[in-house]
Amino acid sequence: MSTVQTETQTIHKVFKVPTKVTKDSTPNGKTKSSQGDEEELHVEKYHEMNNNEEDNSSKYEYKMEIVWFNAIGFLILHLGALYGIFLGFTRAKLLTFLWAAALAYISALATTMGAHRLYTHRTFKANKWIRGALVFFQTVAGQNCLWVWIRDHRQHHKYSDTHGDPHNSSRGFFFCHIGWLMVRKHPEVLKKGKTIDMSDINQDPIVMFQKKYYKTLFMIIAIALPSVIPHICWNESLWNSFFLCFVARLVVSLNFTWLVNSAAHIYGTRPFSKDIAPVENWFVSLFGLGEGWHNYHHTFPWDYRAAEFGQHFNVTTTVIDYCTRKGWVYDLKYASPELVKRHSVKKGDGSHPIYGKIHPDDFDPAENY
């Protein structure tokens, strides 16, 4: 599979430290941004290669099969979460409520910054302390082990909104939000899952350690520690603590994550690529720590900001930028403004506040819009 190897833009330019020219590639072996036509050619290739396999799903009959254990399990979890929230506003101590909220926030950040932008898309590099912290708090989040999370998300990008996508949004809001976890996987999901390149992850000792001991780590780090600490430190009852700091926290953060798969594939605008399902959705960005600028993200998945303007409703980018200034993360990749402009004019739905007004035939790359 040939790719266009080009200069990688690094965040060094933004923070005025010596620019380091590197060559790098995305998780699927595709190269990233460069200038002008090469950049655009690269975007085309990236998406072509990610969608070049035939969708065979119409060639046989697929009958959806509900996994009742999961469906009833999620129902119980959601009822437990409602009860946990009730306890949080009535019987639990204020400190316990704040503890649950803080855990939800930091574990969500570990999911967006770690599982998503660092490990799945390799949009930047991080030192071992940051990687260790991200894996630890991703375990607190309780959203399955990183290995499975990354495989599913790479598959989601590669086969977006087809039957090969684990949470295919063309099957409706409920399916791509939570339903996909309550039914047997579509045969195309199983088949296409085997095509996902996980070679980089298989060589990562921290991620593989978490995968090997995930059940034990989940019991200790996601359930026991969050529940026991309030009991030991400020004498909260274990009952309140368990329902608020584990059950409610888990369910609330899961739903905000799922909104990226559901709302951010259905409700919003497509200023960068009008021919794909993902949209720009400010609500999901606000509560999903910057992950709702999803039309941009699916168009330029190697961009560490996951948005055209990094800071706007984008806590994850703010934290990555802070870590960059501290020297903890480095080699950040992003799409050049020229590429974004060109792509938006040619492929967007016209909703971009600046580029949307330009007709593709009138587009002049030299012009400063």
Ligand SMILES: [Zn+2]
């Ligand atoms: Zn992604």
Ligand SMILES: [Zn+2]
């Ligand atoms: Zn998506």
